[in-house]
Amino acid sequence: MSLLEVDDVVVQFGGVTAVDHASFTAEAGQVTGLIGPNGAGKTTCFNVISGLQRPTQGHVRLDGRDITRMPVHRRSKRGMGRTFQRLEAFGSLTVRENVQVALDIHRGLAGRLRTVGRPARRQRADIDALLERVGVAAYADDRADSVPTGAARLLELARCLAAEPTLLLLDEPSSGLDETETDDFGDLLRELAAEGTAIVMVEHDMDLVMGVCDTIRVLDFGEVIAIGDPAAIRSDPRVQQAYLGYSDETAPADGVDETPTTVLEVTR
Amino acid sequence: METFLALAIPGLFTGAAYAIAASGLVLTYTTTRVFNIAHGAFGMVLSFVFWDLSVRQGWDPLLALVVVILVIAPLIGFVVQRLITRGLGNAPVSVSLVVTVGMFVGLVGLAQQRWPEDRVEVDAPRFVEPFWLTFADGDGVPGWQIGGTTITGHQLITILASIAVAAALYLLLTRTRIGTAMRASVDNPDLLRLFGGKPDDAAALAWMIGMSLAALTGILMVSVVGLSYVDLTLLVVNAYAAALVGRLKSLPMTFVGAMVIGVVEALVAGYSVDNELLATIKPAVVPLVLFVVIVAMPQAQLRIGQVKGMVSAPVPTVPRMGVSAGAVLLVTAMVVATGSEVTLLRLGTAATFAIVMLSLVLLTGYGGHVSLAQLTFAGVGALAYAKLGEPNLLGLGVAVLVAAAVGALVALPVLRLTGLYLALATLAFAVVMEKIVFKNDTIGFGTGGAVEAQRLSILGYRFESTGSYVFVMVALFLLVGVAVLLVRRGVVGRMLIAMRDSPAACGTLGLDLRWFRVGLFAASAGIAGLAGALLAGLRGVIGDTDFVFFNSLPLLLLAVVFGITSVTGATLGGIGLMLLPVLQAESVGGVPLGGVMFMVIGLGAVLAGRDPNGLSSYLFRGGRWVEQRLRTRLSASLPQLPPAGADDVHEDAEEPVAAPARVEVGPGVPARG
Known part of the structure; x- marks a missing residue:
């Protein structure tokens, strides 16, 4: 049984079908890539999985349990964490406080009672270790709305990790990161997967996707058009079609200084 | 038919x-x-x-x-x-x-x-x-049958x-x-x-x-x-x-x-005409409909990519709170010792308004929600205190709880919705209270429009003189102010700010926004209720004209103008609102000031609306400037101390910095970190 099952999900906004009978799964301990041209419905899929968007039809199952109608906050208690494509850091708090809030929420009232008497310094050390791990320790005391985009994205990841999730949904996590940072980020993802976390990642940086994903699902016009490992996806004709059909408009999306053809290594 | x-x-x-x-x-x-x-x-x-x-x-x-x-x-x-x-x-x-x-x-x-x-x-x-x-049907009645x-x-x-x-x-x-x-x-x-x-x-x-x-x-x-x-x-x-x-x-x-x-x-x-129930609800039938319609609204979805960080007023350290509170008490004691009865009553009114504004600091300044009915909640507290006839801490506590419960009742039906609907629900609630409940003989102020209330006694000591009573009011204001600040510095305060900045992120991190919001609303209404109860004791006779819905609006605006994120703002705002009718009665060069004051407040709110710290932020800025100059002098002669303590972190966090516009990175836009 897969950790996450998206089963025949349809989302319609008025007359527009954003997600069209999409079905896919994600496994514990694996990095699953969710790619596709702009407007393919990737973020909408994430919103359905995390509960911010009710699907018109279909089901989402986490660990075998139907969570389609479960309120947003209860999904987190079941081990789900997500980051946002458009940043949702708590701008008026410092980077450290952002993680602190996540920890407070995660532990709840009962947890707080349990940690009474625990020196604040140790909790702070835990948080700092987390910030160190994702690579934003340098910004710990800065307000979250004043740090660079890349750091704010990593901060969102740190916030999720504070709740020790079993399923991580990352929406374009690497945009705003430079090449070295992206490499470190890829290593971190592999580490997390090795610890048993299931990671689903929407990403436009194809080097990163091809480098770290165990398996990839390609969305186009709300439909899952291909599923497979990186090598299979690279050579899938439908994927090439989907990307080539958009090549002019998607070009910048795939990386700052790369063209989509080289990214996908499509040859004519 | x-x-x-x-x-x-x-x-x-x-x-x-x-x-x-x-x-x-x-x-x-x-x-x-x-x-x-x-x-x-x-x-x-x-x-x-x-x-x-x-x-x-x-x-x-x-x-x-x-x-x-x-x-x-x-x-x-x-x-x-x-x-x-x-x-x-x-x-x-x-x-x-x-x-x-x-x-x-x-x-x-x-x-x-x-x-x-x-x-x-x-x-x-x-x-x-x-x-x-002019279209009459011949016998002088205009119109058609x-x-x-x-x-x-x-x-x-x-x-x-x-x-x-x-x-x-x-x-x-x-x-x-x-x-x-x-x-x-x-x-x-x-x-x-x-x-x-x-x-x-x-x-x-x-x-x-x-x-x-x-x-x-x-x-x-x-x-x-x-x-x-x-x-x-x-x-x-x-x-x-x-x-x-x-x-x-x-x-x-x-x-x-x-x-x-x-x-x-x-x-x-x-x-x-011949139905008592309908006659009762007649004056507020549309606000009731409004409330029903709001409750029937479908669940609002959390919006993503909307809210950004706000610059908040600095949260003072505990010693600084102590010094400020002491200074306010000292000034109060001086006024109590020398002021006339009229001055004392005015000071008491200012303290009342300041406490109500503290309720807005919590609700709006920290929580990002707007209530248009804060004086109505104060009225509920006043009613409970007066009707209970227990002029002691117990009666005061019950009044606070009643107001908090009513606040929760207002927020409960709309807990699935966003801030706009909550504000409109408070508006509907305020009109319903004013037109129906406050006029009721049994549970309201009655047709006479006023009820009697006694001054508070604490642990058997009765604060009978206006001076001592006003002193107690100011002390309670300071107590609530410190409590609000301590909440802000603690776990709940961090969550409040987080919820204001990004409800969606709080939700996905596992916070049940609905109950948190109801709790916040109840706490805020309770504080307003405390203010109302204290005012009832101060005046001795209290009526529905003291809690008119319309006056909740200048109250909200003055709180914003003076700074809705700080206790200092609430203090100044309370004094300002107390002075409002005094100034309105004045005239400059033969022209009465009446409506001008409202115009000034309205304009002030329009201008200050975007800076939630209001006028007090200038005060803080001035204070920091003086402090910095002193500190540089000191540090020149003293060895540098290592940074320590969570207190400092808090202050840094709230330091207003010119936040650069966040780069929104959408799909297909190359990111430039």
Whole structure:
């Protein structure tokens, strides 16, 4: 049984079908890539999985349990964490406080009672270790709305990790990161997967996707058009079609200084 | 059946007038995402202008009508959009609400100043004739007999006008380029701009049309309601209800809603003659409908990518709180020792208002929610304290709990919705309380409008003298202030800020926003209730006129102007609100200040709305500047201390920094970190 099952999900906004009978799964301990041209419905899929968007039809199952109608906050208690494509850091708090809030929420009232008497310094050390791990320790005391985009994205990841999730949904996590940072980020993802976390990642940086994903699902016009490992996806004709059909408009999306053809290594 | 029709048909005509107002409201909201609380106030001022032109200056009514609706109103709409509400749609709801409430209060002040009640009789009758009065059926009764009821020419014109408005809006939105742009800018103004559209033009047009429709409603209603500042303004509550039936986006549903509300109102009024229950709810039937409609709204989805960090006032360290509190107590003691009875009563009133403003610091400053009923909650606390007749800490505690429970009851039905609906629910609640509950003999202030209350005794010691009682009030204010600050510094405060900045992220991190919000609302209402109870004890006789709904608005605005994120702001705001009636009674150079004060407050809120720290932020800035100079001197002579303690971290976190605009990285946009 897969950790996450998206089963025949349809989302319609008025007359527009954003997600069209999409079905896919994600496994514990694996990095699953969710790619596709702009407007393919990737973020909408994430919103359905995390509960911010009710699907018109279909089901989402986490660990075998139907969570389609479960309120947003209860999904987190079941081990789900997500980051946002458009940043949702708590701008008026410092980077450290952002993680602190996540920890407070995660532990709840009962947890707080349990940690009474625990020196604040140790909790702070835990948080700092987390910030160190994702690579934003340098910004710990800065307000979250004043740090660079890349750091704010990593901060969102740190916030999720504070709740020790079993399923991580990352929406374009690497945009705003430079090449070295992206490499470190890829290593971190592999580490997390090795610890048993299931990671689903929407990403436009194809080097990163091809480098770290165990398996990839390609969305186009709300439909899952291909599923497979990186090598299979690279050579899938439908994927090439989907990307080539958009090549002019998607070009910048795939990386700052790369063209989509080289990214996908499509040859004519 | 015949009576039913006879009662219902006139309702259709008032409904038609509501429909015109509501469609203007919906149009501006959908196009610019700013809910114009001041919609009715604009209608009120513009109908005063119409009256001024046609009655006082003797213009031809038709000419005056054309000038007001087609020239003055659109002009005002354009100016308001360009200077005041532009870009407000992307701001948090609390900001746009405060700005439009500022216009609301400012406009009422303007009308009171320009057309004062007591001087109007002298130069012109304060009355606008209904239109088309000349069509009599022979025996002097104007109008026609239809279905057992008489329909006047004015009513016919009203319904024709609403049909014309509906048709014109339909054509505009579906058949014209700018109309399409207006519909498009609802979803994504940035995208519209990318495709060569001009969302600003669409927004300006929406405000111009909205203003004309507000004027039209006002002028149509003024012969029915009369030239009243507040009644004419509050007509808009009926329009809110209709607009919410259309879920703030569907114009056809808005029209249907307006008609239903008009008919329900007419039926309740008609049948209330021999029905006690209907007679009771009659004065507030539409706010009740509004409340029901809000409760029936579908669950709001959390919006993503909307809210940004705000610069908050610094949270003082514990020693600093102690020093400030000591200083305030010292000043109070001096006033108590030397001040006259009048001064003491004023100080007590200021303390009351300051405590109510503390409730807003918690709710609005930290939590990002707006309540338009804070004085009503104070009234609930006052009632509970007075009716209980236990002038001690127990009675005070019960009063606080009752107010908190009522606050929770208001927030509970709307806990699935966003801040705008919560604010509108508080508005409906305030009107219902004022018109029904506060007037009730058993649970309210009664028909006499006042109840008696005794001064507080603590642990057997009774604070009988005004001086000692006021001292206790100020001490309690400081206690609540410190409590609010401690909450801010703790776990809950961090969560409040987090929830204000990004509800969606809090939700996905596992916070149950709904109950958290209800708790916050209850706590805030409880603090307001404490203030009301204390005021009851101070005055000895307390009545519903002390807790008029309209006065909650200047209270909110002054809290914002002086700084809604700090206890300092609440202190200054309390004093300011206490001085308001004192200043209003003054006159400068023979011109009474009356409405001017409202105008100043309204304007202040419009200007300060975007900076939640208000005037106190200048105070803090000045204080920091002095402190920094002292510190550099000190550090030159002392060895550097290592940074330590969570206290310092907190202060740094709240240090207002010029936050750079966040780079929004959407799909397909190359990221530049």
